[in-house]
Amino acid sequence: MMQRGKPISVLVVSERSVVRAGYRAMLESSSDLQVVGEAKSIRQASQLPAGRSSDVAMLDTPSDAIDVTAIRRMVAECGAKATLVLVDSVDQRVRRLPGAGVDGILLNHSSSEMVCAAVRMIAAGYSLITPAGARQPDHVPTTAEPDHGHLDHLTRREADVLRLIAQGMTNAEISVELSVSESTVKSHVQHMFNKLELRNRVHAVIFAYEIGIVRARTPELLACPG
Template sequence: MAIRLVIADDQAMIRAGLRLVVETAPGIEVVGEAADGRQALAVARQRRPDVLLMDIAMPGLDGLSAARQLLEDPRPPRIVMLTTFNTDDNLHASLRARVHGFVLKSSPAEQLIEAIRAAAAGEAVIDPAVAPRVIDAFAAQPELTPPPELATLTPRELEVLRLLADGMSNPEIARELRIGEVTVRTHVTHVLHKLGLRDRIHAVVFAYEAGIVRPGRRRENSRDEPC
């Protein structure tokens, strides 16, 4: 069954370009478009897409506000925010709103398609170029008292959570801890279950809001690896 996609962006040329890109990929069907947040709400609720690709900055009701409202619905779509790296100031707020990821408008077509597929499969998506900015936003917050839920994690699971918050992928965590990727996936699953979190993105949110990751950790520990 094809992935049902709605595209929301206030610029008609960008919507047309995105539609052209995704319609070349098998298994993805564009079932609607919207030019602002209010239209995005109406189209998403009417067409019931699997994934909503939505620009953060739109006139009237912006994408972030629309996402917040839509995520209150009983069965919301997976929401992936479209962002421009140099101008968006809402990455932190979007994560708090529990959207499912970010994709740069300038991303290669293959990366955009992969992000849509990943979101439809229930995975969290952060464009690699956006990830450091998201991490920096959380790292800049004051240190907080760790919540009691952390006590349910084993020492290994706590370390996996820290590495997730550093922005590491499963293969990177496996290399860092010298364990297999299957074991990493098992640890990640346990961390999400014990903390009641939906996905990896919200594990990052939890880690920084709990104050268990200090700024600059990854840059110090991974000087020899690309970020």
């Protein structure tokens, strides 16, 4: 687990400099995320000292250009504590990435909030395999029934809010889904946090995974940061 107060260090890997710059700006807009290095290739990432000291190596690559062997080598040689791969679509090569040691897979057209949440979650030790059909994450039972006993203290609306947060919805989107005002959603969110003793939306989605009320079956199964 990450030490509280210590920024999550990220190595950004992409062959395009404009993509690397975009991810740097996006990640560093959050005070708890810090880009410690950039690489234009997997080979370069494996050779950078920054890779060996980073918490997360984040690779953006076209799905049709994925080299599973090279990614496996990067995971082994780079030394980052976790690896997140951003892809543009799901194919057989993408489905092989968990076997190569990749901790997270996310579609690269996901929102900035979702990308930041993914970095936080895999840095915290969770697998996050989200594109449809890629794989169920290891920490979520695929056959067990959801444990709704953890939600006994929540109202129906608060439980709905937890489920929708875990599906990646913002407060504005939840207000539309539930036909209530955004201020009402914010109130439900805070009450849900207090009752479940959760610090933020990332911890809420982790909690939702752990009790089994959501499954990693769609590209939008991440929470936005709090």
